Amino acid sequence: MERRNFLRGAVFGTSAAVFGGTLMQGAAYAAPAQNGVSPYGGLLAADANGIMLPSGFTSRVIARSSQTVPGTSYTWHGAPDGGACFADGTGWIYVSNAELGSGAGGASAVKFNSSGTITGAYRILSNTNRNCAGGATPWNTWLSCEEVSRGYVYETDPWGAKAAVRRDAMGRFNHEAAAADPVRKVIYLTEDESDGCFYRFIPTTWGNLSSGTLQVLKAGTGTSGSFTWTNVPDPDGSPTYTRDQVAGAKIFNGGEGCHYANDTVWFTTKGDNRVWQLNLLNSTYELAYDDSLVTNGTAPLTGVDNVTGTSSGDLYVAEDGGNMEICIITPADVVAPFLRITGQSSSEICGPAFSPDGKRLYFSSQRGTSGSSSGGITYEVTGPFRTTA
Template sequence: MNRRTFLRATAVAGGTTAFSGAVWQAAFAVGPAQPGPSPYGPLHAADANGLRLPEGFVGRVVARSLQRVDGTRHTWHPAPDGGACFRDGDGWIYVSNSEVPLVGGVSAVRFDASGKVASAYRILNGTTLNCAGGATPWNTWLSCEEHDYGLVHETDPRGEKPATSRPAMGRFKHEAAAADPERKVVYLTEDQPDGCFYRFRPNDWGDLSAGTLEVLIGSGTGAVRWTRVPDPQLWITPTRRQVPGAMRFDGGEGCYYTGGVCYFTTKGDNRVWAYDASAERLDLAYDDDLVTGGEPPLRGVDNVTGTSSGDLYVAEDGGDMETNLITPAGVVTPFLRLLGHDKSEITGPAFSPDGSRLYFSSQRGKSGVAAGTDGVTFEVRGPFRR
């Protein structure tokens, strides 16, 4: 019996429990998400930029790597990766990491109330391989470096305050971060084949300069617990190997917290995990090996974000170059597809503060050049469920 057949049988027998929290409690009573029709209907033919979208949605290009952002003198960075949106007066700001070595950092685009680009600028320089990250409740952007000694850098989306490294959050191959204001912790993923899932408990909420790094302990879905990492900053033994019993995850990627649940993805096994923070239990929102209704629509899981309606949006690294929607009803279905970018990945999905616009990038664009010099950042506007 292969892995997929075994896992499907286990799920049917009740061995894979559904996660609780928010409106998702009933959705997965019989297992993780399954393919189904989109609440937005089918995807239409591609537009001039190669975007296939549902009825009522329109897309545009916001920025291209190594070219000036329209209406500004700022040159957009290569290899755009993780991103987030922040309210700014009557407009908003979209920040975007650059996943290149030595000069990675972060750039930002400010939009006015009408959605027109007002300015673009740098908010972090001189860092390396800035992959994903996460927004904080105090409106800063945590930009994470993806290498063995990588740091989390706290940045100001407006670019008015200097960026600050946060070594207390650990030195490891960081991927993404998600703040939990109820428990006053920040969850962190690690992009290693035997990586871990962490949380950082700052001594003072709102100040990430000092605190305790903890790692998740468990043996699979079900009850889990946390244990302190002894040496998160200066180590001989990597953080993921310091605590016996630490749960292993095959390539941690995106991370998103909402409604008492932290969702995170693992690319090695195409899973979307759900950590129920109040119950301290771990379950699966999606697993391509547990799809029973035909071929799995979601492969190459990567960055993840969501809306106030409870919908999750999961970007693909490769796959069909889609962003898939996972609904509270337990349906997984394509929301958009980008044609002609077959050697790229979709990165940085984030919604504008009012939920009407989705931003994301094709990291390597049509050429697929590894340096990301052909990256493209998009905006999709339409009747999103809110």
């Protein structure tokens, strides 16, 4: 494909800035990415936690489902899923969803001091259903999304001081992930359906999600081209699902993770193992990755799920299944494994997010070694993450 240049940088400029890997510098990017050598080199033998990492990186377990978070009295939730990091003075907070049904879902948070020591853990959302992914906002809230038919988005406080608020105006559908675009002042939303759509929500007032307009992306049936946005007539999705209300809305096969950086938004679709790229300056879309288009060996990335990024312009994509890897997609169009979890083939990797200094990566294995939602494990990986490509 024609090579294009994009700045993957987005600085929100708040006093307690949000970090889900959103600080990025300019880098050339061409799509789709091809199999190659990771900038960190190959993976070493599994460590004591069963994680294969490049040289110079180490892992630790920070929480286990159904067990007390170390150093606190809080019991970590089951089925940990999407997450993000928020700066907290000289420390930070990692929030994590609980993908549990029957009102047992919600979200929790772990607080760290400047040295990475856990100083607290607590609940920030309760009594919801299958809180899968979500996204951070520039005003330091976490959008927790219900992955159920006609599900809701809940805006939560990572510090746990304010009650969570259901944001009905953002639409009722099988929500997955959200990504904030402070330039266009919109929130992008994915839909986890085999015939799902891609949406954006335009708040009436930026920073207030109580009212606004839900729009759906319209485009052709190809893997590249131009797109437009059209209002969804009935965001409530009843009796007609939001994805069925607008003729010409582009269908995506199982929307998953979503990540914004300067004038570009990436999102993944699990049904066809693709990473899509919307170029917001010229309203075009294309493939950033497609496992069926890898021409030089076996595609390293399958079961695409959550996605985040770093200041180097690298994308990190977690696998739901596959061989339990987080893979890197570099600005040089190389896709390669960054880490692999061993002995957990009945699980999936969720919630990758970087600490404010970019030196720690948090993520979860949703079902751990047990294959059960009560056996989830949340990890931290520390090491020499690159800051430039």
